[in-house]
Every structure is written in C-alpha cells, then in structure tokens.
Amino acid sequence: MFTQLKNIDTAFKHIKLFSYLLILACLLISCFAIYQSYRSSARDRNHIYILANGKALEAFAADRRDNVPVEIRDHIKMFHQHFFTLDPDEKVIQANITKALYLADGSARTAYNNLKESGYFAGLVSGNISQQIEVDSVSLDMDRYPYYFKCFATEQLIRATSTVTRSLVTQGYLRNVSRSDNNPHGFLIQNWETLENKDLKTSTH
Template sequence: MMFEKMKNIDTAFRQVRLFTMLIVMGAIIISVFVIYRTTKVLAVNNGKVYVLVNGKLVEAIAQKRNIPVELRDHIRTFHTLFFTLSPDEKAIRQQITKALYLADGSAQRIYQNMKEAGFYNNLISGNISQTIEIEHIEVDTDKKPYRFRCTGKQYITRPTSTLIREIITAGTIRTGLVQSDNNTHGFLIERWEIVDNKDIKVSER
C-alpha cells in the first residue's frame, strides 16, 4: 500500500515536472517568436514616421534632408510667386502674400517700392501679365547664412507685344524655422535685392 502511494507521488511529480517544462518551453518559443516578429516589423518600417493629422494616423517617410535641393526649391518658389502676375488686383495680392511668407522685410520693401511706383496698377490698367523663367540658382552652402544668386528671364505680355527682360537677384537664406503650409521648407530669404533687371528683346504679338 505504502509502495503504491510512493509510486503515485513519483508519477504525479513527474507529471508536474513535465507540465512545468512544457510551460517553460512554450514561454521560450513565444518569446523568440515575438522578438523575431518585432525585429521584422522594425526592419520593414525602418525610416517611417507616423503623424496624427485631423485625428487620423498618416504615414510619413523620414529621410535625411537634402538642404541644397530644398534651398534652390525655396528660392525658385519665392521668385515664381513674386514675379508671376496677372492683371487682376486680387490675384496679385494673393501671389505676393504667398511670396512674402518666404522672405523677410527686404522683399516687403521691394514690393512697397514697386507698388508706390505704380507697377501693379500699370499691369491692371494695361491688361499686362508677367511670368518668370528661372535659369540658374547658385547657393553657397559653405557657411550660414547661405548666400544665393538667382538668374532668370521675365516675360511681360502686353496686348500687342511681349517684352523679355533679364533679372538677377541675390540674398541670403536663414534655415531652422518651423515648417508650415505657408513655408514648407522652414527657410527665410533675407537681404533680398534685385541686382539687375534689363530689357533683352521685344517682339510683336
């Protein structure tokens, strides 16, 4: 009787030990699987950033910024907005407002000078439109603030003719501003000036 009880106890002990070993092995397998899956997910999502926009999770790609490319795009965008004009007061105001978000008071002063000289009124009264073609943007990224020089052509279209003018501007760019819808790169053009602006060609329409 006593031997049978000892045998039952030994069997129960072995069963408990086997059960415990199975639990431990299961825990190890689960842990290894979780680590594997986590590593795989991290590898797949490497470089991805998720931001909350209007209550929705949106994926953004986190990449190293290419500053020279962004600087040239900022300069190009500013000049395109500032010099692309229609004979419409509201359209002019909208274009200039967008451009002035990208530059400091030096651009505001040039705008005011042109306004006081009657430039925009002449566009409206003469039914004149203007576009710009950026030909070359040179940026010195060796030291801050970055200096730039922008060369392009203005196409001033009148009812009877088209005037082509060469335009050269220069200035510096400050970086590190907060990026926004009005200033996507977070840059600011400073000390902006029109270095040269001369007629090249007039052709009849």
C-alpha cells in the first residue's frame, strides 16, 4: 500500500517536473518567435520596392544622418548651378535664379539684386554671353550647426570669339527646413557670400 502511494507520489513529481519543463520550453519558443518576428519586421521596413516600367526594384531605407553630407553637397551644387548657369535670355535667367532662390535665404536675393542693378544680367543678354559653372569641391564642417561650407568652382563666360575661365569661391551656412518640390533636400543656405571671383585665363575660338 505504502509502496504504491510512494510510486504515485514519485510519478506525480515527475509529471509536475515535466510540465514545468514543457511550460518553460513553450515560453522560450514563444519569446524567440516574438523576437524573430520583430527583427524580421524591422528588416523589412528598411526595404523599399519601387515600381519602374512594370518592374519592382528593391531599394534600402537609411537613416538620414548617414546621408546628410551627401545631400548637403548636392544642395550646394544645385544652388550654384541654378544661380550661375545662365544663357543670354531673360526668361532663362529668371527661371534659373528663381530655382536658386528657393534654396537660399535673403543673402542670395541680395547678391542677385546687386548683380541686376549693376547691369550684369543685361550685359549677358546684350553680349550674347553664356555662363556655365562646374563645382569642383565642397568642404563642410559638420561639427557645428548651422553647417558651414566653402564651395570651390570654375566658371566659364562663353562669347562668340572667346571663353573666359574664372575661379569662384563662396561660403555660407546651411540649416534644416521642410522638404518640398522646390527644395527636395530640406536645407536652406544662409549668409551666403562670394569670397573670390577672378579671371584665370581667356581662350580665343
């Protein structure tokens, strides 16, 4: 009788221990499944699929902080190309300057007004002169905000008989603003000024 009760008690302890182990195993499996689910979800959020010409192309999302220097350089390049790439046509000049002024504060408008009052743009039109710019490099100081930059570029003034090559150096600061169609990078150039704009050489055609 006592032996049978002892066997029942031992069996109950075994079943109890087995039940605890089974519950613990279920909890571990559940926690692992939840962890993997969150991990998979986070990984999927960093994948973007773009539909182009009927094909799904995979792209990857990244933290904007990883791309800030790249976006800043492109913003500065866009601004200088719009501001300094001009043809002898009032509408072209106005269209390009308008695009540039969306990317900078009043300092760029002041520079434009000074050039306009001095007859610079009228001289391009009357002389049939095209102006082109190539941004050579942009140095940035990302350790302070607003971000400081210095832009080094080469200008060309193209006439019918000659081309004047100029060295252009500008500087300014950038602060964050809302992105828009007119300002896709979400930066605004402020306190912009020209440090150097001198002739390097003149070549005849």
